[in-house]
Each structure stands twice: as structure tokens, then as C-alpha cells.
Amino acid sequence: MKEFASLTDEEVKTLANTGGLPAEVADHMIENVVGGYTYPLGIAMNFRVNGKDYLVPFALEEPSVVAAASNAAKMARVKGGFTVTNTGPIMIGQIQVVNVPKPDTAKAKLLSRKDDLLKKANEQDPMLVSLGGGAKDLTVKKLSTLKGPMVIVELIVNTGDAMGANAVNTMAEALTPMVEEITGGRVLLRIISNLADRRLVKATAVFDKETIGGEDVVDGIMYAYAFADVDPYRCATHNKGIMNGVVAVGIACGQDIRALEAGAHSYASRSGHYKPLTTWEKNRDGDLVGTLEMPMAVGLVGGAAKTHPTARANIKVLGVKTAIELAEVMGAVGLAQNFAALRALASEGIQRGHMKLHSRNIAISAGATGGLIDMVARRMIEEKRVRFDRAKELVAEFSNEKKQ
Ligand code: NAD
DSSP states (O other): OTTTTTOOHHHHHHHHOOTTSOHHHHHHHSSSOOOOOOOOEEEEEEEEETTEEEEEEEEOSOTTHHHHHHHHHHHHHTTTOBEEEEOOSEEEEEEEEESOSOHHHHHHHHHHTHHHHHHHHHHTOHHHHHTTOEEEEEEEEEEEETTEEEEEEEEEEEOTTBOOHHHHHHHHHHTHHHHHHHHSSEEEEEEEESOOTTSEEEEEEEEOHHHHTOHHHHHHHHHHHHHHHHOHHHHHHHHHHHHHHHHHHHHHTTOOHHHHHHHHHHHHTTTSSOOOSEEEEEOTTSOEEEEEEEEOOOOSBSTHHHHOHHHHHHHHHHTOOSHHHHHHHHHHHHHHHHHHHHHHHHTTOSHHHHHHHHHHHHHHHTTOOTHHHHHHHHHHHHHTOOOHHHHHHHHHHHHHHHHO
């Protein structure tokens, strides 16, 4: 690899450094491991969720996200913080059956054998069942597709403190012979659905109008929300802001963030139109009320949450005891992040705060090192010219001064 990519010794050393993840553990997590990749880890402050205080670990590369979340959480505290509910850790496993001679009859037969099918599914995971989880229900739907009619069996599984993909996939695969025998068709795909619409969190918070900057800010945020509600171009960015926080906590706590993203955006599109994952309204006192509703398929057992030592330590910092509690905190974070972005956008714009925090990154990419980083960043902020070309000039200027 060194030869192929003409890497220097220094670059090889950088790639090989696995940081807080022992190389041996990394090697067992994925394939063809050559090293590690480290993100900055920041702690979002001020979060009160369902009456409990949390320090929330964020792992991400984007400046201003942690500051924005902390600031939003501080404002939410004035009216008691975030209240979050959930629908339980319920995931859906899909079994696709093709070439079914009589799809409607097959559907009825599958439903009449529901108890046998659930029993077979639960035999695959006695551990989960002993903890109160397991396959709880089964539904069947008929789809008209490009390849003709198909029967889809959906297994409804309580995955407890697991995200549940492996658990559900194992159950779905185990049902193959029975489903084929009952339907007379051929089973093809057997896999969890990431549209986890039975595993939702609903977070709400009241933001005191005076605390957030007055009536104009409340109205500004409602206009911003109204824009996202009808325009997918704006809505994509609205929801991206929510995911800034959700994904950062997800990475810090060893979650499958692809699953979180897939769940979020498919849920946002469930009506056939891409919609915001939050709603914003004004209450009788003129305060702003935000609500976020989205799937949150996270776990504390299985996956990197258990294998990655940094994820384990972060979960300890966060102090969550169940997957549901983790999901609820992440829902509060998503709502806080959305509020912070909309408040900035609807008032002074995000660039002032963002670029201030971004100035150090720009200084580094322009070649500043050591004490020069802060010197260049500070000067750019003073001049209100946080730009790469200016950073380059300043690096040269300060370096020359040093030499003289
Ligand atoms: P897992 O199989 O490692 O752990 C789940 C198992 O842990 C359960 O089946 C149960 O037997 C046991 N368990 C012990 N204590 C438990 C408790 N308190 N609650 C629940 N279960 C308990 O992991 P998983 O959560 O089934 O699968 C998650 C992994 O699957 C992730 O790494 C994810 O990236 C991956 N994955 C995702 C997809 C997808 O999202 N489409 C597809 C395939 C795999």
C-alpha cells in the first residue's frame, strides 16, 4: 500500500495509529484493517432529558455543532428541558416470497400459522426471549411489482437493548422452509427494515420567547419550518441539521449510523413527500414549542457499542442504562440541534458563529502550526475575513515576522 500510494513513513505511521481502539480489536471489527481513524470527541453540556441531567459525547469533524447543541440545551432548561417518549424497541424483519401460485390464499394461510411461525422465530434467540424480547407479531402484505405479485412476510420483533439487525435477520432466515412450505413460493430476501417506524422517539421542548431573543425569533423559526415543510431542497438541510447531532452521538456511542440515517430519511418521506422530522409552533404564552419524531434504532449490546472501548466509555459518560434511554437522549439532541440551526438562520445567519469556530480549521489548512494557528484565526475574526486566501497571507506574514 505504501508503494502503491507513494506514502511517506509519516503517513504510514498516521494511518496505522488506531488511537483508543486497540489494533487487535480493530482487526476483528472489519476486514482488511490497516489502522484507525480518529474523530474529535466533544461533550455537549446542559442537557436535561425527562428530568435527568446528561453529559452528551459527540464524535464529529464539524465545528460549531457541539457549541450549538449546548447552547440550545441551555435555553431549553429554562422551561424544564426535553420531554421524550418512545414506542419501544420494535424492529421489522422482512421475508420476500416470489412465484407464489395463489398470493391471497398464501396470505391467509400464513396468518393462520402465525403462532407456529413466531415460535420458530423465537427458538433462534432464547436469550432475547428470556429478557422479555423476541418475535411478537407477524403481518403479511401482497405487493404488485415489476416482477409480478409478491408476498412479503413481516416479523415484528422486540429487540430489547439490541439494535437488533443480527437478531432479526437470523429469525427471518430461520423461517424460510416454513414460509416456502406454507406459500408454495420461493423465499428470496430476508432482512431487517431500516424504516423503523415502530421504534420512534418523540421529543418536545418549550423555548421561552424572551430567552431565545423575542417574538421575532419565534416567528422567524416558524417561517423557517414552514419553508422546510413544503420544499424538499430546504427540508434536506433542515433534517441534515438534526442528524448533525444524532449521528455525532451515534458515532461516539458505537451505533450503526447508516441505519439511523436510512431510518430518518425514509421516515421523513413516509407520506410520499419528504418532510421535516420536527414541527415548530407557538403556544398561548407566545413561547416556541418544538417536537421531533423519528426512528431511533440504537442498542447497548451488540455491534461497536460493546466492542469499541471508546464507545463503551462514552456510554458510561452518558450514563444511559437502556437502549430506550439512549434513543431518548438522541431524540433530545436532534431537537436541540434543529432549534440551534433554525434560530441562527432566522436571525443573524449561521456563518458568523460557524466561521468563528471554523477559523482554526482554515488556519490549519493554510499551513499554520503551533501558536500560529490561534494568531491567524484571531486576526481573521478581528478583520471579519475568515477565508482561506487571507489565512495563507497571514501565515506567510507571521512566519516572516518570526524569522526577522
Ligand atoms: P448482536 O447480534 O451482536 O446482539 C444482539 C443479541 O444480543 C440478541 O440477539 C440477544 O441474544 C443478545 N442480548 C444479550 N442481552 C441483550 C439485551 N439486554 N437485549 C437484547 N439482546 C440481548 O447485535 P444486533 O443488535 O442484533 O445487530 C446489530 C448489528 O447488526 C450492528 O452492528 C449493525 O451494523 C449490523 N447490521 C445492520 C443491518 C441493517 O441495519 N440493515 C444489517 C445487518 C447487520
